[in-house]
Amino acid sequence: MNFNTLLQLGKANIALPVSLSAMTGYVIGSRQADLPLIVLFAGVFLLACAAMAFNQVQERKSDALMSRTAGRPLPSGRISLALAICIAVLFLISGTAVLWVFFPIGSMLTGLVTVAWYNLVYTPLKRVTAFAAVPGAVTGALPPVIGWLAAGGGLPDHRIILLAVFFFFGQIPHFWLLLMMYGEEYRKAGYPDLGNIFTEKQLRRLTFTWICWSAAVSLFLAFFGVMHQIWAAFLLLAGVILILLLLSPMLISMHQKINLKKAFIYLNVFYLYVMSLLWLDSLL
Numbered sequence: 001m002n003f004n005t006l007l008q009l010g011k012a013n014i015a016l017p018v019s020l021s022a023m024t025g026y027v028i029g030s031r032q033a034d035l036p037l038i039v040l041f042a043g044v045f046l047l048a049c050a051a052m053a054f055n056q057v058q059e060r061k062s063d064a065l066m067s068r069t070a071g072r073p074l075p076s077g078r079i080s081l082a083l084a085i086c087i088a089v090l091f092l093i094s095g096t097a098v099l100w101v102f103f104p105i106g107s108m109l110t111g112l113v114t115v116a117w118y119n120l121v122y123t124p125l126k127r128v129t130a131f132a133a134v135p136g137a138v139t140g141a142l143p144p145v146i147g148w149l150a151a152g153g154g155l156p157d158h159r160i161i162l163l164a165v166f167f168f169f170g171q172i173p174h175f176w177l178l179l180m181m182y183g184e185e186y187r188k189a190g191y192p193d194l195g196n197i198f199t200e201k202q203l204r205r206l207t208f209t210w211i212c213w214s215a216a217v218s219l220f221l222a223f224f225g226v227m228h229q230i231w232a233a234f235l236l237l238a239g240v241i242l243i244l245l246l247l248s249p250m251l252i253s254m255h256q257k258i259n260l261k262k263a264f265i266y267l268n269v270f271y272l273y274v275m276s277l278l279w280l281d282s283l284l
Contacts, residue, residue: 009056009073009087010049017272018048018143021167024275025147025160028226031282039102040150044143046095047111051118051139053088057081058123066185103150110149114142130192133175140171159226163278166221169214170271176207177264211247211267215240218274232281236274243270 022044026037056063056074064075073079079087092115099108122136141164148160179186179194180203187193194203218240220226222233246266 005073005078006087009053009079009084010091011052011056012045012049014052015045015048017268018140019045020272020275021140022143022147022150024278025144025149025153025163026151027147027279027282028144028159028163029148029151029153033279033283036102036150039098040107040147043095043098043102044111044146046091046098047115048095048143050088050091050095051115053084053091054115054119055123057084057088058119062189062191065189066182068182068185099146099150104152106155107146107150110142110146114139114146117142126191128192130179130194130197132192133172133179136175137168137171140174141165141168143167158224162217162220162224162226166214166217166274167271169210169217170267173207173210173214173267174264176203176210177260177267180204180207181260181264208247212244215244215270221274221278227278227281229281229284232277236277239270239273239277243267 019041023037023041026040027033030037056072059069060072060074060081063069063072070076074081074084096108096112099111118136118139122132122139125132125135144163144167145155145160148157148163149155153160176194183193183195187195198206218236222236227233227236243266247263
């Protein structure tokens, strides 16, 4: 097994933005970028890799049925099931140890809750309901809370609640755009299909509604004390206007050809943009 296989098992491309959202919570709470921020990144990254590795263990049979996922380490046979489980456990123990040793206990506990929610609630629900993304979005809301608690922040606090709600709303259109892009493969693997519940027009408009909610909550960050500087608020407003202008024709107009992959990229860039503004606002 090479290092690339290890990264694929832990879905490093997903673990990275999860870690960045946790770091955002830390920067907002501490208003500094210091050595503990790097340690936090390592701990959350390892926990996220654990959740992703356990997910691949859970979904290895369905992954083998979809061309998008058939090349993953388990269905492709590049790694054995036993070894995958051992690596997932090692990821979990390592990430837990980092958060336990260096940060308040609440940070570690929230991290473990996030992993448990992803693997014991969201992953099984995907087989039960096409709306699993809604409870599954909790896993997107909790990482910034991990960072906030690591910085010594307390609960409840409206600032971290707003940030968590922003990421919660953002997870749902993220999941649903993937479902629209790869719906045929999901159906082939036996997952419940939103296409059996909504028409294409309804699903596109519903997805755009969630994007609008996420954009609206992002503006609350500027008006309720999460952001402190006026220039950051103006840049945030500009980003919100731009993302809505970019996505509204693709998700509402039935007469325009839709590039769902481009919409997915735009949405993810928007969340990175908001996180970058929050970092700059807190540190400058």
